[in-house]
Amino acid sequence: MLSPDAMLTLGLRYDRSERYAAQLTPRLYAVWHPLPGLTLKGGIGSGYRVPALKQADDDVWEPSGGDGRSRDRGNSALKPEQSTNYELGLVWEAQNGLQIGAAGFHTRFRNRISRMDLCRTPAGQAPSCELNGTHHVAVTQYVNEDAATLEGVELTFDLPLDQVRISANYTWSNSRITSGVNAGRPFHNLPRHMLNLGLNWQADEALEFWSRARFRSRTETLGRSAGRPSHLTVDLGVNHRIGKAMTASLGLYNIGDVVMADDPFAEGRRLYLGLGGRF
Template sequence: MKKLTIIFTLIFNLLAVSNVLAEEVEESFFIFEEVVVTASRYEELLSETFTSIEIIREEEIRERSVENVGDLLRDVSGVNINDNAGASGVKTISIRGSASEQVLVLIDGQPINEVQGGGIDLSLIPIEQIERIEVLKGPASAIYGANALGGVVNIITKRGTLDSQTTIKAGFASFDTQSYNLSHYNQQGDLGYSLNLNKKSSDGHRENSDLDQKNLFVRFDYPLSDSIDTRLSIQYDKADKGVPGSIQSASPKARQNDELLNLNFQGKRRTDNSDFKLTLHWRSDERDYKDPTWSTDDNHKRRRKGVNFNHRFYLQDHTIVYGLDLEEQKVDSTAYNEIYQLTNQAAFIQNKWSLTDDFIFNLGTRYDRHEEYGSNLSPRVGFLYNLNSNLSWYSSVGKAYRAPTFDDLYWPDSGNPDLNSEISKSYESGLRYIGDKTKLDFGVFYSHMDDMIAWVPNPTDENPWRWTPDNIDSAKIKGIELSFDKDLSGSLYSNFNYTYLDARDGDKERLANRPYHRANLGLSYNNKGTIVNLSNRLVVGRKDLPSYYLADFKILRELTSNAEIFFGVNNLFDREYEVQAGYPMPERNYKVELIKRF
């Protein structure tokens, strides 16, 4: 702890004297006031949202030089990445103590959570195609329906550019890890397009933790007229990896293959006081899992297709958005006795009412009708009051739900088709300050969840190890969040966030892997072709695992006007730690990357 205190003291002293380090910089590289789309499913200023939202911009993604979305989100306040360690380890997300199945993950507004188990492996999503990420913390079922009980992560992709841009990256890292990327952006006439190709391979830091991954993402943007825009994106992913399991129950021969194809079409029409948006999406993924040790050989084919329509219009002091969602999900799994297919229909409406220039009131609700588990109504009320031009107070209260997954409903000899949805009532209040070079967000939150789905022992004579799901659990989650971003000199930028979380079940026992305290401190220097980034992470007060502190160091240096070199060290002080019990994280490791632009 003494070393930890010294390290943090040195960092804060660096921040205090930072103005001396860079006195002549023309303009800041940090922008606070931004437009977001996730809070209401349409564009609005961050300063006018009535819930807590964090944005990771393209510049931040570039300077941090991580390889996937899971690594990118781990330093966001209120977010915990459940990491099974290493290149092949699954990375899922928890927001404010939620389960990973309770967080809705979107790409350009399209849900990408697995329909069979409800979660999503963020390690399989590369970052090169991403323009920015918006993280909405807290319930959002009033707009997005099921699986938005804990929050929403919206990944927004890049579009083509007027000037042709091509980038090639080649990276070499510890554990014989190699990564290659080709990115191309251009516009021919009215047609804009972007292309991203990725390939990554690694031996991994444990036995049977190797990875071979390929990704393709293509996006086309074409305006049919001055008021109508269309977009088509195609995504293909393939991954072959070892699945080593936990050190307590290792699976040294288990293998997993994932293959994904995703299509997304969007059309948008604008008028003087309204806009219409239509989205059609289709997603197919297949997983093969083999473990000779346990004679397991399963194949899972999942399909998800849907259509969404929403219309936003203005009426005096009101901004009203309403829409319809129709989605069909299908699972064909060798683990099941038959093929299952379910549909969900939904309608939502939200009214953002500017009562005065400084007071905004928001009321919304959504009605979902599911073929299997019935209907859910998810209302939400919020308001925002501008105390002055920079400082606002926001609060919201809402009801949200998480639908049972296919595994919950139909797993052979265990599934429970009579399950109800998990229900949450959540409250949030906070202060947000947005200045020219400073952003501060402080908030408190509380959630009470009922009918939580828990898998519990339910043995039979034929199967003494049988577990089944039931709506038997509840939870109370409360916490405090603080995030502080500061542009110290135009070239030196610091960010700090802290989360206090108290998550307990119905018996007042603490939920596993929900630490009391999480703190992140980052320092970035960007000037004259050099970007230096130092990040620090402290996790304290977990139920079953010890606390840990980590530091990562990264530097990106411009060699010529169109060439760069990157060097990074993860786990700088070579700590031994686990994020998930039984999954030791990699020791100190290194990466070098060469970047060439044309």
């Protein structure tokens, strides 16, 4: 701690793997409260991510997608992902609970782990990607992007109003692969614009209604498919507390049944019923 209003954090992480070289990743982060309710924060840090076992094995064909009708293939040549991350942001909190935040970030990647389409069924057609005598919607493989950058801005908003809470967050991202066969292209399936809206109403001590809306702009995919269009999904639900320990939940997700025809990870309209307890 530098002063009652300022804090500096230093960190150092050590990773060791039987398959990959050991790595040290340092981190430096600062937080400053110049005025009541106002927080400035920023830092620089390194990242290091070793491929999971399923990602680094050519013989692994993992079922994927909401219905498991696609396959992700491992890659024994996969290298660990390394990154350098820069972040600067501020948060303002009013006495009534209103909280507004903004942050900018810039990340430089080396050997970023991503996926690339080996085969993808055209929209509206029956699964056509053949693998061991079975047809699938899509087949992808884990790959490294030699060098890449990701930068953007995040905005957050949260407002409690007695029994109602309104929340929103928006992210603008600009991604670029800067070397290799995909140089100049954005990241696989990463939207440039993402917007999330939330509304909660605490009707009484036991009953809560909630709603969520999520917007994703058009994305590109690496490989053979043309990308996916922008889309909006809406969810609604209710939670009812039963006594002191039990809560019953009902949720209707993706009310509009928005599904990309060639997206193996898409989940259509679905109903959730749940009963939870705390002890």
